Each structure stands twice: as C-alpha cells, then as structure tokens.
Amino acid sequence: xxxxxALARKRQTLIERxxxxxxxxxxxxxxxxxxxxxxxxxxxNAPEEHIDAVASGDWFLQTSPELCMKRLLAAGYPRLFxxxxxxxEGERGRRHLPEYTMLEWYRAETDYHALMGDCxxxxxxxxxxxxxxxxxxxxxxxQPWERLSVAEAFTRYSETTVEAALQNGSFDEVMxxxxxxxxxxxxxxxLIEYPAACAGLARRKPGQPAVAERFELYIAGLExxxxxxxxxDPQEQRDRxxxxxxxxxxxxxxxxxxxxxxxxxxxxxxxxxxxALGIDRLAMxxxxxxxxxxxxxxxxxxx
Amino acid sequence: xxxxxxxxxxxxxxIDGEPHVIVQFDFTxxxxxxxxxxxxxxxxxxxxxxxxxxxSGESFExxxxxxxDMQFLYQDESGYVFMDTKNYEQITLSEETLGDDKYxxxxxxxxxxxxxxxxxxxxxxxxxxxxxxxxxxxWVKGDxxxxxxxxxxVETGYALQVPSFVEEGILIQIDTRTxxxxxxxxx
Numbered sequence: 001x002x003x004x005x006a007l008a009r010k011r012q013t014l015i016e017r018x019x020x021x022x023x024x025x026x027x028x029x030x031x032x033x034x035x036x037x038x039x040x041x042x043x044x045n046a047p048e049e050h051i052d053a054v055a056s057g058d059w060f061l062q063t064s065p066e067l068c069m070k071r072l073l074a075a076g077y078p079r080l081f082x083x084x085x086x087x088x089e090g091e092r093g094r095r096h097l098p099e100y101t102m103l104e105w106y107r108a109e110t111d112y113h114a115l116m117g118d119c120x121x122x123x124x125x126x127x128x129x130x131x132x133x134x135x136x137x138x139x140x141x142x143q144p145w146e147r148l149s150v151a152e153a154f155t156r157y158s159e160t161t162v163e164a165a166l167q168n169g170s171f172d173e174v175m176x177x178x179x180x181x182x183x184x185x186x187x188x189x190x191l192i193e194y195p196a197a198c199a200g201l202a203r204r205k206p207g208q209p210a211v212a213e214r215f216e217l218y219i220a221g222l223e224x225x226x227x228x229x230x231x232x233d234p235q236e237q238r239d240r241x242x243x244x245x246x247x248x249x250x251x252x253x254x255x256x257x258x259x260x261x262x263x264x265x266x267x268x269x270x271x272x273x274x275x276a277l278g279i280d281r282l283a284m285x286x287x288x289x290x291x292x293x294x295x296x297x298x299x300x301x302x303x
Numbered sequence: 304x305x306x307x308x309x310x311x312x313x314x315x316x317x318i319d320g321e322p323h324v325i326v327q328f329d330f331t332x333x334x335x336x337x338x339x340x341x342x343x344x345x346x347x348x349x350x351x352x353x354x355x356x357x358x359s360g361e362s363f364e365x366x367x368x369x370x371x372d373m374q375f376l377y378q379d380e381s382g383y384v385f386m387d388t389k390n391y392e393q394i395t396l397s398e399e400t401l402g403d404d405k406y407x408x409x410x411x412x413x414x415x416x417x418x419x420x421x422x423x424x425x426x427x428x429x430x431x432x433x434x435x436x437x438x439x440x441x442w443v444k445g446d447x448x449x450x451x452x453x454x455x456x457v458e459t460g461y462a463l464q465v466p467s468f469v470e471e472g473i474l475i476q477i478d479t480r481t482x483x484x485x486x487x488x489x490x
C-alpha cells in the first residue's frame with residue numbers, strides 16, 4: 001500500500017493555505033480585533049431565499065456566524081473577527097463546497113467603506129509583491145481598486161438594466177453568466193450598491209433608498225467577499241426576515257423560528273459594518289488553483 | 304424524473320425527445336442569489352455539443368437507454384469493436400463516440416455499451432483500469448517527497464501526472480472516472 005498520492009500532492013497548497021489563515025489571524029489581532037468563536041449549531045439562520053441550511057437535530061448548522069457576531073456588536077464589542085466552518089446544502093461546484101471556511105469581521109461606528117479599506121490592506125499584506133498570477137493572468141493589487149455600482153455593471157456588461165432584470169427574474173442569471181466573469185479582470189473590483197431587494201441585512205443608502213450599502217469583492221471573476229453597512233432598525237429587519245421567510249416557506253423549505261434574541265438586541269446596535277470572506281476561494285486565488293477541491297485536504301467525495 | 308441536484312457529468316437526459324449526455328458540469332451561484340447549473344451537453348445521436356444553464360426547480364426526464372454488457376475485441380479502421388459474449392453479436396463504436404474513454408480500453412475488457420435504436424452511442428467503463436507506463440522521466444535520486452509529481456504516458460497513449468517514483472515499465476491503476484493515477488500495481 002503506497003501513500004494516498006492525491007492527498008500527498010496537495011502538500012504545497014496546504015502549506016500555503018495554512019500561511020494564509022495564520023497571516024489573516026495575525027492581521028486582525030494586530031489591529032485590535034477580538035477573535036471570537038460562536039456555536040456552529042444554532043436554532044435558526046437569517047432567512048435567505050436562496051441559501052439552504054443543513055439540519056442538525058431540531059436545529060441547523062450555521063450558514064454564516066452573522067447573527068451571533070451582531071449580538072456581540074450590540075453588546076458593545078467594537079471590533080470582532082471569526083474564522084469558522086459554514087454549511088450550505090446542495091452547493092457543490094468548482095467554486096463551491098457544502099462545508100467551507102469563512103472569515104467574518106465586524107467594525108462598530110463605521111460603514112462599508114471602512115471594510116473596503118480593510119480588504120485592500122489585508123490582501124496587500126498577504127501578497128507583499130502586490131501582484132498575483134492566476135490561470136496565466138496577472139492581477140495588480142497595488143493600483144487603486146475599482147468601485148463599480150451594480151447599475152453601472154449592468155449597463156457596461158449586459159444588454160439589460162437592473163430594473164428590467166429584477167422585474168423578469170433574470171437578475172441572478174445576468175449577474176452570474178454575464179457580469180461576474182468581467183469583474184476584477186486586471187485589478188480587484190468592489191461591486192457596490194445592490195438593489196435593496198438583494199440585501200436582506202444591509203442598510204439602505206442614505207438619500208438613495210432604492211439601493212443598499214452592500215458590496216461584493218471580485219478578483220479574476222471570483223466572488224471573494226460580501227459586505228454590508230449593517231441594518232440597525234429592528235422593525236425593518238423583522239419585516240425583511242418575514243418577507244424572506246415567506247419566500248422560503250412558499251418554496252417548500254423547512255420553516256425557521258424567528259431569531260427573537262437577535263431582533264431584540266439589534267435595537268441597541270450602533271452603526272456598524274460587517275463582511276464575510278471565503279477563505280477557500282482566497283486560497284484558490286493565491287495558489288493558482290482552478291478548483292476549490294485543490295485547496296482543501298478532503299472534499300465530501302474523498303470521505 | 305431528475306432534479307437539478309441530480310445533474311452531474313455523465314448523466315444522460317432526454318432533451319427535446321433526444322438522448323443527451325452531460326460532458327461538463329458546473330454549479331454556480333452569485334452571492335446570495337439563485338443557484339445555476341451550467342451544463343455542456345452532447346447530443347448522443349448527432350454528436351453536437353452545446354451549453355445550457357438550468358435553474359433550481361427545473362426537472363429532467365432520464366434518457367431510457369438500453370445497456371448491454373459486452374467485451375472489447377479490437378480496434379481497426381472501422382472503429383472499436385465490442386462483442387456480446389452470450390450471442391456473439393458485435394457492435395462498433397467510433398473514436399469520436401468514445402472520446403477519452405478510448406484510452407482506458409484493454410483487450411477483453413468487460414464494459415457496458417449504451418444502445419439507442421440499435422446503435423451504440425456510449426460506453427460505461429469499469430471504475431479502475433491497470434495500464435503500463437511507457438514514458439516517464441527517471442526517478443531522481445533523493446526525490447523522496449511523497450507529493451511530488453511528473454508527467455507520464457501509458458501504453459494507450461494517455462498522458463497523466465504520476466508520483467515521481469513511477470518509472471517506465473511499471474503497471475499503474477487509473478480511475479477511469481477522473482482519469483487520475485491511483486496506485487502502482489504489484490505483479
């Protein structure tokens with residue numbers, strides 16, 4: 001019996017992955033963020049129409065640690081981060097694993113612009129040379145990163161508009177097939193200002209209520225992170241949860257109980273911003289891997 | 304009926320009344336958006352290739368194909384010839400129909416042939432096949448790291464990555480589903 005070669009050949013990538021995680025941890029600790037662990041198994045996730053949780057007894061495995069992280073923010077912790085496992089039912093592809101590693105960080109007394117700054121500084125720390133090569137293409141991290149609104153992206157890269165796409169239900173398709181492959185082509189792109197309907201936990205932009213302060217970070221067409229200026233109005237949050245929960249139930253999904261403790265404590269949360277970044281996708285980018293399978297020791301199929 | 308969750312490479316579906324096989328598959332999902340299932344499909348009758356994207360909620364009819372256990376006999380200018388060992392009936396598949404599967408055929412191998420209207424349109428191989436390495440760089444002394452790899456070619460002309468200790472003349476096991484090296488075979 002010889003050693004499992006498929007596993008043995010991942011050595012260099014797994015060493016680089018460990019360096020990435022350790023650098024991230026040092027980055028946030030050095031900036032006075034408190035590292036937190038919250039339960040993986042919870043009574044309910046934030047209801048999302050297109051994200052399915054894995055059931056665990058009467059509860060669920062988390063799809064994101066966001067609700068617990070925000071309860072900590074509301075309790076007065078101003079800077080938090082967590083590196084943890086998340087589970088999403090049925091998500092499996094070249095860029096998706098049903099169990100994956102998420103980095104989330106949160107800042108009080110600020111909005112999502114501060115998080116864009118964090119992303120730039122973090123990536124430059126991870127890549128001191130300022131350039132990455134992925135699939136024979138070079139990406140320059142040292143130049144100012146692009147900030148592109150969703151509306152502009154539709155105008156530039158598709159034949160339709162955001163409004164029309166939302167109306168006829170093709171928003172996600174246009175986004176995934178037309179727009180995403182064009183984002184972050186030579187330098188990273190922050191895709192900003194999502195339609196309010198596509199941002200269940202984000203604050204509406206002051207003076208422009210049709211859009212929410214949500215951004216996604218793209219490099220090489222790869223979606224790396226999703227961020228919000230957090231919605232802090234408990235009534236509006238309750239209404240949006242109800243809306244999403246109705247869509248979930250209409251689609252025949254297991255009902256979630258209302259996240260009452262989160263909604264109650266949200267009333268005392270100050271203006272804050274939070275972000276979730278996929279560690280596996282980041283590792284793909286920094287190890288020149290085409291498939292997420294290459295950056296984890298075991299995929300579900302390997303077990 | 305299949306749902307989107309069943310879609311994967313190699314699945315055979317009926318589309319517009321004709322059998323198709325998924326030759327490439329990827330799941331994609333824009334941040335918080337709806338899941339999309341990107342398929343490259345081959346029409347198993349005409350051989351034509353095209354892309355199609357499905358959304359969650361869609362369903363598919365399985366292509367009802369006859370499968371027959373047959374033995375691989377030989378290859379000649381007409382193609383790859385297989386025989387039903389019960390009634391000695393023979394079927395010939397073209398190189399194009401076989402695609403990369405042609406690299407994993409060895410004489411007398413038992414395979415399953417897919418048949419549509421009496422015509423062979425595809426093949427299901429055993430999961431593992433043993434093939435001899437015919438080309439590989441010599442093992443560099445001192446290269447003991449278990450994860451190191453190098454290119455090699457096996458007797459059927461198939462090229463793949465193998466561990467650095469695999470040398471010419473050695474028999475190796477290959478997973479026909481992924482096309483990847485599994486282990487050396489003791490002789």
